[in-house]
Amino acid sequence: MGWVEEKMKSTQIRQILYQAISLGMIISSALMIWKGLICITGSESPVVVVLSGSMEPGFKRGDILFLYMNKDPIRAGEIVVFNDGRDIPIVHRVIEVHEPQGTKEADILTKGDANKFDDRILYTSSQHWLQQKYITGRAVGFLPYLGWVTIIMTEKPIIKGDVFFLQASDAPICARQIMFTLDV
Numbered sequence: 001m002g003w004v005e006e007k008m009k010s011t012q013i014r015q016i017l018y019q020a021i022s023l024g025m026i027i028s029s030a031l032m033i034w035k036g037l038i039c040i041t042g043s044e045s046p047v048v049v050v051l052s053g054s055m056e057p058g059f060k061r062g063d064i065l066f067l068y069m070n071k072d073p074i075r076a077g078e079i080v081v082f083n084d085g086r087d088i089p090i091v092h093r094v095i096e097v098h099e100p101q102g103t104k105e106a107d108i109l110t111k112g113d114a115n116k117f118d119d120r121i122l123y124t125s126s127q128h129w130l131q132q133k134y135i136t137g138r139a140v141g142f143l144p145y146l147g148w149v150t151i152i153m154t155e156k157p158i159i160k161g162d163v164f165f166l167q168a169s170d171a172p173i174c175a176r177q178i179m180f181t182l183d184v
Helices: 002-041 148-155 157-168 171-183
Strands: 047-049 064-068 079-082 090-098 107-111 135-143
Touching: 002 064, 064 079, 079 107
Parallel strands: none
Antiparallel strands: 047 064, 064 135, 079 090, 079 135, 090 107
């Protein structure tokens, strides 16, 4: 019996190591893809999720935007993502570009399509215009509704825990727990 128990124990250790290496490879692959997208697009955040309805009807809450950033001047009408020190970047349309004489940098005024007023209230207290250095990307494409997964996992952390639980245990127990969570 001792030999069989040792064999089973070594098999379990190998399975755990195999799972750990597989998880490490998945995480490494995701990070490499993300860093590759950053290099290709020139944007520090090449993919963002629209989190509010301020850009409706053009973009709805839960849409995924693909961003690209280059040295071309930003023009009125473009949809940009900016972050001037906030936790969450903002997706809005450029409504006016102000190019002060003698400078290469343009100042930008943005507004959400569904908003009544421009974004001056969103900028830091000393700014009436958004500086171009705060623009993290320009929207070049989108996928509708696919960002809802991110929104749900952010707003309902218990579902996030259930998804991870689903990966770690058997399906019948998890399915019941997820159905219970969604009913709450």
